[in-house]
Amino acid sequence: MANRTIILVAIVAAIVVIAGIGAVFMTNDKGSDETPDSRTFVDLAGNEVTVPGEINRIVVTGMHPVVPVYTYYADGPDKLVGVGSPGLQYAKSGILGKIYPGLDSIETVFPTGTDTNAETVLGLNPDVVFYTAETKSDYTMITNVGLPAVGFQTAMGDNSKDGLNVFNHLELWLKQMEEVFGDNGRADSLISYNNDVQDEIAEKIADVNESEKPKVLIIFSYTSTSLLVAGSNHYSEYWIEASGGVNAAADVDGIAQVNMERVLEWNPDVIYFANGGTATPDDLYNNKVGGHDWSSVNAVKNRKVLTFPSATYMSYAPSLEAGLVLQWMAKNNLPDLFSDLDLSEAVSDYFMKFFGYTASSEDIVDFLAGRPITVH
């Protein structure tokens, strides 16, 4: 008897849910004159996706950098109803969190971003789900429950030079936002700013001799047990070449563990921390980690150890602030050549132009100082 009641309740519940979903679709069908009923496009995962014309509830699984990118595109995070925890922590930890306090009230339903659960996603009743294009299982799961899944890629593809350029990823993501939400001009304005920055810097460093360029090392993370550097075939290759440096760790493929002896052999002139780990420039200046002696390294002698500045995401990876990062790096690599580049002004202009935010001098100093970002 009890069993039958349960089954009956379940059937009624299912009917109500299906009717509810149907009703939502019916309402959407009416549509308004400005927004189309739906939009269909091929996403970055290569799948044809149809999304409703009016999107009010968005869930982001896994794809951390999309949280800030969406927030910028929509000029606010209000429609994000569920995101992975790391993405939100990155987004909130910098200036973006100050600009959009609404980031604080978003639910972080996926603690690690790799643990998407179909029922959790359904429970949030999203109109569209953004997922990491490489996570094929997410695609199957989301589409199985009848939700539109839009893939955003993170991988560097075939490691061609295009895939190493952070701006290319950002451009693809912003363009896809246009596909999903319609063109509001915000993608193109940031893309053209980024293109201008890249062109200006490339033009200036074109005449610099290889021998005058500093040897640059990007440290991905550094602790007493592990020293991970970013070498070739990674974003590091693009960053260093585009900003007028020579990659000290060019022999290293991707991100790999190296030993201190190797670093002493390379003897880099400038060291950047890719804000992944917890180490800071101070740790190198004062030999605080693992008893390693950095005092003979040129970068330490010249006090040229820096951390990637981050405002919306870890900026070693593709991020909204990549244009500022490139200018900052170029100026640090070749201070004489870029002596007329005023970074504070660039930062202040950027936040005014793209976020309508007046950056305080404290914001600017904080941003340029860079800091490690750790999420749990």
Next chain:
Amino acid sequence: MRKPGPKLLILISFLLLVVSAAVAVCIGTYHISITDVFSAYITYFQGGETTVVESIVVNLRTPRVILALMAGAGLAVAGTASQSAFSNPLASPDVIGVSSGAAFGAAAGILLFNNDAATQLMAVAFGLAAIAAVFALCKSSRSDSILMIVLSGIIVAGLFSAMVSLVKYVADPMSKLPEITYWLMGTLSGASYSKIIVALPMFVAGMVLIYVMKWRLNILTLSDDEVRALGHNPKKVRWTAVLASTLVVAAVVSVCGLIGWIGLVIPHVARLLVGTDNRYVLPLCISIGGIFMLAMDTVARTASVEELPLSILTAIVGAPLFASIFIWRGRGWT
């Protein structure tokens, strides 16, 4: 011609050990000539500004060589003690969960603290916790037969492996996760005097305990009744040997991460050379284990631009070595 006696073999192996240590400090990616290497020690201790060469030789290569010798000797000796204690040639401290426990402790330490000593102590604490859990399981099942100890060990090891996976699952994929992953594959790249000093007391305590027990380890190969007839309590001897090897393994794992195969293979190599008498097997394990580890680590740090994980190297060399001993001996284990 007579086969060389065990004592002579041990003497030769220790000479080889010294020679390989001297060779290892001369090898590195940063080119330093042999004379410069040895004069670096002299100039370093004369004081004054530390040069790059001095820093590499004295502060990078030397602690790494010392650590490799400690790890190789320690794991091999602990392996011998475990094999005797369980009268089983396949036993190793891994079997009873010590490595898994220590691995969990260190992984959790990396996740929670940003401090070497804390991570090391966590590794040691959980290595000991694992053996305590095994002991408690045996106690409550009112049996500490070898089978029960191994079974408890498998339970404890399984649990701790799952907990290591959990730590990896929640670790920040951009920073903590790679660190934990590299560490679980074993590496000496973070070698420093301070880490060695933290691990040393436990390491020495365990090693001395095993060495003192060498006679009693010999008689453990007899049946429990025979051991009793010789006036020893087999359970007491067995647990002491297990505890001693736990101390050594936990100390090594806390600095070097997980390094497989040494504890299993080196004791067999030693027995092949000098027979089963632990008076000779133990010293030979120290020297052969040390030389083997030193060779592996020298390859790990110099073969490519990147550091190679030690466990991969020890497995690639250890597995065929083990297989050839197995084939060479033809049948049965002694």
